[in-house]
Amino acid sequence: MIALKFGGTSVANAENINKTINIVAEKSKSKKLAVVVSAFSGVTDLLILAGKSASAKDKNYKNIVAEIEKKHKEAIDELIPLSEQSEIIDVINSNINHLKTLLDGCYLLGELSNRTADIVAGFGELLSSQIIATALKQKVSNSSFKDSRELIKTDNNFGKASVNFTETNTLINNYFKNNNQQVTIFPGFIASSADGNTTTLGRGGSDYTAAIIAAAINAEVLEIWTDVNGMFTANPKIVKQAQPIETISYQEAMELSHFGAKVLYPPTIQPVLKDNIPILIKNTFEPEANGTLISNNPSSNNNPIKGISHIDKIALLTLEGSGMVGVSGSSKRLFEVLSIENINVIFITQASSEHSICIGILNSDAENAEKAINKAFELEIAQGKIDKCIVEKDLCIVALVGESMKNHQGISGKMFSTLGKNNVNIRAIAQGASERNISVVINEKDVKKALNTLHERFFEDNTKQLNLFVMGVGNVGEKFIDQINQQKKFLKENRRINVRVIALANSRKMVFDEDAINLKDWKTALDNGETANVESFISRVKELNLRNSIFVDITANYDVAGIYDQFLSKNIAVVTCNKIACSSEFNNYKNLKDLSRKYNAPFLFETNVGAGLPIIDTLKLLIASGDKVNRINAVLSGSLNFIFNNFSESYSFHDVVKEAGVQGFTEPDPKIDLSGVDVARKILILIRESGYQMDMEEIENNCFLPDECMKTTNNDDFFASLINHEAHFNKLLIEAKEKDSRIKFVASFNNGKAAVGLQFIPKESPFYNLEGKDNIVEFYTDRYVDQPLIIKGAGAGAAVTASGIFADIVRIGNV
The missing domain is CATH 3.40.50.720 (NAD(P)-binding Rossmann-like Domain)
Incomplete structure (x- = not known):
C-alpha cells in the first residue's frame, strides 16, 4: 500500500483535478492507495480572509463565501456528470451553510477565536476532498471518502495542533483493516481533538496528514505530488539554473524544508523517518519526471552540497552586555521569554565570550519579542549590565545544506568568500556540530544575488x-x-x-x-x-x-x-x-x-x-612585481599616427583627417586628437599607473594646430580652418623631408616631467617605421635600463578598441 498527497496546485481547477485522478487511477491498478488532497488553490487564503473580515465587521465576507461556493460548484459541473451531482451538491451546500453560520457568528460577536478559525480554515480540504472522491468514482468505482478528523487525534492547540500518535495510529490501522476500498480519499490539514473540536496541523499540514497515514499503515512509499519536479538545488523562481535533486537524505530534506524549501512541509518527515518509509516528490504536470527521492540511503556524488535554501522576512535580535558574562541562566531566561510568547526561534548564535547572543525570528514576531525581552531583563538593563534588546529587521537566512559537508574542508570559506566578492554583508553565522548546515544572516535585498552567486559556485561547474x-x-x-x-x-x-x-x-x-x-x-x-x-x-x-x-x-x-x-x-x-x-x-x-x-x-x-594593446595590464604587472618605471616614450595616438603616415603632397592634411574620422580612428570631435589633449590624457594615465602623482596641467602640450583651429566650436568650422592653414601643415611636411625624418606625435615622461608634441623622428628610431594607426610604448625601468620594454601594435579602430573592452570583461570573469 502507498500513500499519496496532492497539493493545492494539483487540485486548483477541473483540468488539474483530472490529471490528479488519472494518476490515482493508474496507480490503483496495482496498489491500494491512501490519497490525501489539499484545498483548491487559494481557497484556504480566502477562508482565512473571510474569517478576519467577519470578525472586523466587514460584510465582504459574504462575497468571499459566495466566491468559494461558486468555485466548487463550477468544479462539480466540469468533473461530475449531471445525473451524479445531486448527492455531492447536498454535501457542499451543507458545508457552505455551516461556514456561513460560523462567519455570521463572528460578524455578530466581532471576534474570531482560535477554535473557530481552525474550523473555518479547514473547510477548503473538506470541500475539495469530497468533490474529488465523487469525481474519482467515475474512473475507480472501488473508492471512497474518509474524514481525517475521525482518524487523526490531536490536542487543543488550535492553529498547529500536536498529534496523539498512539490513538491516531490505532484508529488508522483499524480503519484500513476493515476497509476493502482500493482508493480512499482523505482531506489534508484537518484533525480533531479528544473532545471533538476541529483542529488543524499548520499551513502545509496536508503533507503532514499524508505522512501520519503513511507511517500508521507502514506504506511502501509516501508520494508528495506538487507542481515542480521535486526538491531543487535552490528556489527555481530565484535561481534560473537550479536543478532537481535526484536523491537526498531525510536529514538533508528536513534542513532544506526548514530553511524555506516550500515543496515539503518540515514536520512531514518525522512520522515516516522512524520506519524508514521513503518519500518521493513528484510533479502532477510532468509525471514522467524522476522527482526527488528522500530516504536513508541516497546516492552520493562528488558535490558535498545538496541544496541552498533561505527564509526571508527575518529579524535578528541581539542581547548583549557584561552582565551576561559568566552568569549562568541568561540564555535559559531569554528562551523562556520567547517560549511564553509562543515565538519560534529560527536561528541562534552566541559569542564564546558570552557577551552577546543573537537569535533569528520572523519579522512579524519582532515587536512582541523586543518588549518581552526588555521586560524580562529590565533590572539588568536599569543597572547598565545588559543593553536593551537590539532589533534588526528585513533580513534573510541563507543556508548551505549537505550531509557530506563535514567530510570536506573549506566549504564555509568558499561560502563566505563567494558572498564577500559580491559585497553581500553577513550579519551573523551559525553552523551545527553535525556540519550538515551552514547558515548566514544577510540583508533581504541581497538574497537573489546571494542565492545565485552560491549556486554558481557550488553547482554550475564554476561557470x-x-x-x-x-x-x-x-x-x-x-x-x-x-x-x-x-x-x-x-x-x-x-x-x-x-x-x-x-x-x-x-x-x-x-x-x-x-x-x-x-x-x-x-x-x-x-x-x-x-x-x-x-x-x-x-x-x-x-x-x-x-x-x-x-x-x-x-x-x-x-x-x-x-x-x-x-x-x-x-x-x-x-x-x-x-x-x-x-x-x-x-x-x-x-x-x-x-x-x-x-x-x-x-x-x-x-x-x-x-x-586593444595590453599596455596598462603589462604596466600593472611590472609595478606589482616590484619594478619601477623611470621613463616613458610613446606614440599613443593611432589617429595622429595614421594622419602623419598618410599626409603627403598628394593627400592634403584636411583630407587625411577626414579619412581618419571615416575609419573611426579619431574621437567624434577630431580636435581632441589633433590638439594633443587625447595623448596628454593617455600619458597621464600611464604616469599615474606607474605610481606617480600628476595632473593634466603639469603636462607640457606643444600643440601644432594654429590658434584659429583651436578656437573653432564645431566640426565644420574646424575642417574649414584646416583648409585655411594648409600652408602651415605643408611646411611641417617639408621640414620633415629636409631632415630625412618622419613626423610623429610623441608623449614622454622623464625625471618627473611630461610633455606631448610633434617630433621629427630619424630613421634609427624604433618610432620611425611605425605604420598605419599603430601605437608604440617604451618603458625604461629599474630592470629595463638600456633596452626598454616595448609594446607595439594597432592603437586605434572600433574593432580593436571593442576587443580591448572585451578583454577587460574576460579578465573580470577570470578573477
Whole structure:
C-alpha cells in the first residue's frame, strides 16, 4: 500500500483535478492507495480572509463565501456528470451553510477565536476532498471518502495542533483493516481533538496528514505530488539554473524544508523517518519526471552540497552586555521569554565570550519579542549590565545544506568568500556540530544575488555569470556587442564565463531585460526602449542587484565618466574606454581606485591607452612585481599616427583627417586628437599607473594646430580652418623631408616631467617605421635600463578598441 498527497496546485481547477485522478487511477491498478488532497488553490487564503473580515465587521465576507461556493460548484459541473451531482451538491451546500453560520457568528460577536478559525480554515480540504472522491468514482468505482478528523487525534492547540500518535495510529490501522476500498480519499490539514473540536496541523499540514497515514499503515512509499519536479538545488523562481535533486537524505530534506524549501512541509518527515518509509516528490504536470527521492540511503556524488535554501522576512535580535558574562541562566531566561510568547526561534548564535547572543525570528514576531525581552531583563538593563534588546529587521537566512559537508574542508570559506566578492554583508553565522548546515544572516535585498552567486559556485561547474550594463552603442559599442554575440558560446564552454547583456543605452534610448537582451536583435530592442536617463539607468542597475554586475562605458562623455563612483561603491565593476575619469584631477582618480579596492569592484580601463594593446595590464604587472618605471616614450595616438603616415603632397592634411574620422580612428570631435589633449590624457594615465602623482596641467602640450583651429566650436568650422592653414601643415611636411625624418606625435615622461608634441623622428628610431594607426610604448625601468620594454601594435579602430573592452570583461570573469 502507498500513500499519496496532492497539493493545492494539483487540485486548483477541473483540468488539474483530472490529471490528479488519472494518476490515482493508474496507480490503483496495482496498489491500494491512501490519497490525501489539499484545498483548491487559494481557497484556504480566502477562508482565512473571510474569517478576519467577519470578525472586523466587514460584510465582504459574504462575497468571499459566495466566491468559494461558486468555485466548487463550477468544479462539480466540469468533473461530475449531471445525473451524479445531486448527492455531492447536498454535501457542499451543507458545508457552505455551516461556514456561513460560523462567519455570521463572528460578524455578530466581532471576534474570531482560535477554535473557530481552525474550523473555518479547514473547510477548503473538506470541500475539495469530497468533490474529488465523487469525481474519482467515475474512473475507480472501488473508492471512497474518509474524514481525517475521525482518524487523526490531536490536542487543543488550535492553529498547529500536536498529534496523539498512539490513538491516531490505532484508529488508522483499524480503519484500513476493515476497509476493502482500493482508493480512499482523505482531506489534508484537518484533525480533531479528544473532545471533538476541529483542529488543524499548520499551513502545509496536508503533507503532514499524508505522512501520519503513511507511517500508521507502514506504506511502501509516501508520494508528495506538487507542481515542480521535486526538491531543487535552490528556489527555481530565484535561481534560473537550479536543478532537481535526484536523491537526498531525510536529514538533508528536513534542513532544506526548514530553511524555506516550500515543496515539503518540515514536520512531514518525522512520522515516516522512524520506519524508514521513503518519500518521493513528484510533479502532477510532468509525471514522467524522476522527482526527488528522500530516504536513508541516497546516492552520493562528488558535490558535498545538496541544496541552498533561505527564509526571508527575518529579524535578528541581539542581547548583549557584561552582565551576561559568566552568569549562568541568561540564555535559559531569554528562551523562556520567547517560549511564553509562543515565538519560534529560527536561528541562534552566541559569542564564546558570552557577551552577546543573537537569535533569528520572523519579522512579524519582532515587536512582541523586543518588549518581552526588555521586560524580562529590565533590572539588568536599569543597572547598565545588559543593553536593551537590539532589533534588526528585513533580513534573510541563507543556508548551505549537505550531509557530506563535514567530510570536506573549506566549504564555509568558499561560502563566505563567494558572498564577500559580491559585497553581500553577513550579519551573523551559525553552523551545527553535525556540519550538515551552514547558515548566514544577510540583508533581504541581497538574497537573489546571494542565492545565485552560491549556486554558481557550488553547482554550475564554476561557470561565472557576468551581467553587463552597456552605455554607448556607436561604432565601438556595436563591434563590442557583435564580439560578445560571436564568442558567447565559446566563453561558456571553454572559459566557464556566461556573459549576459542586461541593459543597453545610447543618448536617446535605453532598454533593460533581467533575463538578458537578445543580441541578435538588440537594435530593435533598443529602438523600442524607454527614453534614456542617466539617473534612472543607475537606479535600475542598483535595484536589480545582480551578481557580477559590470557597467561598461563606451562613450566619450564627461557626465558618464562622473558616475563611476556610484557603481563601484555598490560592488559593481566598471570597464571603460572613456579616458576622462582616469585623466581627471588626481583626487578623483585616486578615489575611484580606492573604491574599487574597498568594495572589491574591478575598475578596468585597458583601452584608455593603446586601444586593444595590453599596455596598462603589462604596466600593472611590472609595478606589482616590484619594478619601477623611470621613463616613458610613446606614440599613443593611432589617429595622429595614421594622419602623419598618410599626409603627403598628394593627400592634403584636411583630407587625411577626414579619412581618419571615416575609419573611426579619431574621437567624434577630431580636435581632441589633433590638439594633443587625447595623448596628454593617455600619458597621464600611464604616469599615474606607474605610481606617480600628476595632473593634466603639469603636462607640457606643444600643440601644432594654429590658434584659429583651436578656437573653432564645431566640426565644420574646424575642417574649414584646416583648409585655411594648409600652408602651415605643408611646411611641417617639408621640414620633415629636409631632415630625412618622419613626423610623429610623441608623449614622454622623464625625471618627473611630461610633455606631448610633434617630433621629427630619424630613421634609427624604433618610432620611425611605425605604420598605419599603430601605437608604440617604451618603458625604461629599474630592470629595463638600456633596452626598454616595448609594446607595439594597432592603437586605434572600433574593432580593436571593442576587443580591448572585451578583454577587460574576460579578465573580470577570470578573477
